[in-house]
Amino acid sequence: xxxxxxxxxxxxxxxxxxxxxxxxxxxxxxxxxxxxxxxxxxxxxxxxxxxxxxxxxxxxxxxxxxxxxxxxxxxxxxxxxxxxxxxxxxxxxxxxxxxxxxxxxxxxxxxxxxxxxxxxxxxxxxxxxxxxxxxxxxxxxxxxxxxxxxxxxxxxxxxxxxxxxxxxxxxxxxxxxxxxxxxxxxxxxxxxxxxxxxxxxxxxxxxxxxxxxxxxxxxxxxxxxxxxxxxxxxxxxxxxxxxxxxxxxxxxxxxxxxx
Numbered sequence: 001x002x003x004x005x006x007x008x009x010x011x012x013x014x015x016x017x018x019x020x021x022x023x024x025x026x027x028x029x030x031x032x033x034x035x036x037x038x039x040x041x042x043x044x045x046x047x048x049x050x051x052x053x054x055x056x057x058x059x060x061x062x063x064x065x066x067x068x069x070x071x072x073x074x075x076x077x078x079x080x081x082x083x084x085x086x087x088x089x090x091x092x093x094x095x096x097x098x099x100x101x102x103x104x105x106x107x108x109x110x111x112x113x114x115x116x117x118x119x120x121x122x123x124x125x126x127x128x129x130x131x132x133x134x135x136x137x138x139x140x141x142x143x144x145x146x147x148x149x150x151x152x153x154x155x156x157x158x159x160x161x162x163x164x165x166x167x168x169x170x171x172x173x174x175x176x177x178x179x180x181x182x183x184x185x186x187x188x189x190x191x192x193x194x195x196x197x198x199x200x201x202x203x204x205x206x207x208x209x210x211x212x213x214x215x216x217x218x219x220x221x222x223x224x225x226x227x228x229x230x231x232x233x234x235x236x237x238x239x240x241x242x243x244x245x246x247x248x249x250x251x252x253x254x255x256x257x258x259x
Contacts, residue, residue, distance in 0.1 A: 007040060007068040007090060008146045008170065011211050011231045018222070019070070021237035025050040027061035029238040034062035042234055043071040045084075046095050056087050056126065070146065076102055078109035082118050085110060086125035091146030093173060098155040100162035106149060107168035111142050146170050148213060148232075151201050152178035160201045164208035171232065172205045173213035174198055176220075190219030202228060 010017060019040035020033045025048060033041055041062055043055045050058065059069045072093040073080050084092060094106045108116040122128045128137035149163055150156075152175040156163065164172055176189035176198065185191040198214075205212045206229060213232035216222050225233050 006066075008144065010039075011146075011171075016226060016231050016233065019232065019234045020241075021048075021234055021239075022050075022058055023048045023237050023239040024242070025054055025058070026238065027057045029242070030058045030061040033238055033241075034065040034067035038067055038236075040068040040070055040091075040232075042093065043069065043089070046072045046074050052083050052087050055084070055089075059088060070148075072150075076106050076109075078105070078117060081106070081109040085118065085141075085145070086121060086127055088125075088127040090144070091148060091170075093148040093150060095150045095175070096152050096156070096178070097149035097163060098153050099159050100166060103149050103163045103166040103169050107147060107166060110145055110147055111168065112138060115142065142168075148173045150175050150178075153182040154179075154197070157197045157201055160204040161208065164205045164210035169210060171211035171213050172201060173232070174201055176214065176217050189217040 007017060017039035019042055020038045022030050022033065022041050022043045030041060041058070043050060043058050045052075045055060055071060062069055068090045070091040070093060071084050071089040072095060073084050074095075076094050076097060081092060081094070092110060097103050097106060109118060110116060112118050112120055122134040122138050123131040125131070127141075128134040147169055148171040149169050150173050151160055151163070157179070160172065163169060176194065177187070179197065180186065180189045180191060180194045183191075183194055183197060185194055188194065202212060211231040212229060213234070214225055214230055215234050216225060222233055222235055
């Protein structure tokens with residue numbers, strides 16, 4: 001978690017950051033992404049294939065670069081969150097947080113007793129340099145970790161103010177595609193009613209002093225998100241960069257070969 005204070009402090013100071021999803025479970029792709037200069041990577045274990053052990057290899061691939069490793073866990077599960085934190089991530093994204101109670105449960109899973117319910121194995125885990133730094137790690141773990149709750153449903157939109165106000169929730173990250181589907185507009189993240197729901201979440205987050213995160217959509221660019229006050233924008237994904245680059249190259253080649 002050595003990079004966590006730098007990213008969290010940066011965001012809290014009003015300096016936004018951009019990042020890239022890691023979907024391919026490839027340490028080589030992760031290394032290339034970090035080498036390119038992204039502020040952070042988000043290891044996706046909700047939709048991506050990586051296990052925790054494989055996620056550690058991805059973290060090792062970006063180590064030494066000025067690129068903070070974050071992780072989206074599969075669900076709001078205290079066991080998985082505990083194991084992910086022990087692996088040494090700098091921030092955790094919890095998908096589909098729909099209520100204040102679910103947000104409180106997510107925060108509790110991230111914190112050691114008496115403030116939470118995280119299991120205590122700091123004397124041996126990777127997050128504390130395999131125990132070499134465990135006492136200092138325990139003291140700073142809560143402060144360093146970036147806790148991100150995803151807003152992806154109509155219920156979450158309605159409860160956004162309460163979720164944002166939960167002590168220990170650092171950021172609301174809007175998932176526009178899941179949200180649009182939940183609101184009855186599958187594949188339409190820029191639908192008017194979806195944009196209205198997003199605007200209400202933005203207002204709730206800012207009123208609570210909570211950070212905001214999102215991805216661009218076809219109708220809302222990175223520049224527009226920045227103008228709206230977003231703090232973290234996950235712009236690209238390793239799989240999409242490879243897909244788009246390969247397709248663009250093949251299109252040029254087909255033109256050159258005239259076939």
